[in-house]
Amino acid sequence: DAGVIQSPRHEVTEMGQEVTLRCKPISGHNSLFWYRQTMMRGLELLIYFNNNVPIDDSGMPEDRFSAKMPNASFSTLKIQPSEPRDSAVYFCASSLFLSDYNEQFFGPGTRLTVL
Amino acid sequence: GQQVMQIPQYQHVQEGEDFTTYCNSSTTLSNIQWYKQRPGGHPVFLIQLVKSGEVKKQKRLTFQFGEAKKNSSLHITATQTTDVGTYFCAGPNHTGTASKLTFGTGTRLQVTL
Numbered sequence: 001d002a003g004v005i006q007s008p009r010h011e012v013t014e015m016g017q018e019v020t021l022r023c024k025p026i027s028g029h030n031s032l033f034w035y036r037q038t039m040m041r042g043l044e045l046l047i048y049f050n051n052n053v054p055i056d057d058s059g060m061p062e063d064r065f066s067a068k069m070p071n072a073s074f075s076t077l078k079i080q081p082s083e084p085r086d087s088a089v090y091f092c093a094s095s096l097f098l099s100d101y102n103e104q105f106f107g108p109g110t111r112l113t114v115l
Numbered sequence: 116g117q118q119v120m121q122i123p124q125y126q127h128v129q130e131g132e133d134f135t136t137y138c139n140s141s142t143t144l145s146n147i148q149w150y151k152q153r154p155g156g157h158p159v160f161l162i163q164l165v166k167s168g169e170v171k172k173q174k175r176l177t178f179q180f181g182e183a184k185k186n187s188s189l190h191i192t193a194t195q196t197t198d199v200g201t202y203f204c205a206g207p208n209h210t211g212t213a214s215k216l217t218f219g220t221g222t223r224l225q226v227t228l
Contacts, residue, residue, distance in 0.1 A: 031213060031214070033215065033216075042218070042220055042221060043158070043203065043218045043221070045215060045216075045217075045218075048213070048215050050213035055210060055213045055215075056210070056215060091157055091158070093158075097213055097214055101146075101163065102207060102214045102216070103148065103160045103163065104148075104158075104160065104216060105160070106157040106158050106159070107157065108156075108157055109157050
């Protein structure tokens with residue numbers, strides 16, 4: 001069984017460019033999460049979806065960030081325009097929400113460097 | 116909002132020594148989860164505790180959930196170099212039809228020979 005798939009694994013771009021990160025959750029999972037991890041701020045939840053609907057986007061830093069989940073097997077996180085302070089590792093995770101048991105499965109992450 | 120803190124932030128031990136990380140939540144939790152992230156890797160689920168005072172063991176790892184369900188600990192006996200990584204606790208925050216996790220600040224463990 002394939003785990004959570006993220007692409008690209010590494011992205012280097014210049015300030016001002018648009019960046020799109022992609023995620024394919026585990027088949028059958030109904031929740032999808034986007035996290036950002038930096039040394040300074042740790043692991044931050046940006047946004048999460050349940051049944052393809054955004055539930056909580058309070059962690060999205062600003063309007064430059066947007067996320068979509070057009071179907072149950074695909075999600076994107078877009079940064080436009082990108083800035084050097086967006087450099088971080090971005091993780092996508094998925095889970096099957098069942099009452100109180102909601103183990104999250106993380107993808108390998110996308111390491112983003114904005115020059 | 117819910118906050119989850121962990122101490123220490125970092126610990127360096129010699130192989131064979133014990134290690135403990137502590138997790139404290141600002142709110143009562145319905146359950147608590149623990150994850151491990153190896154250097155350069157992604158967080159991987161270790162265990163979930165649900166009951167007040169619950170203790171679970173996985174080989175050399177012992178997990179405990181506090182009686183008030185606001186704190187938890189992870190103890191590793193006789194550390195090995197394979198234990199190196201960052202350990203996170205995480206508490207759920209339900210909205211009725213969905214749930215997110217609030218991750219703790221993490222404890223980075225370094226083990227040397």
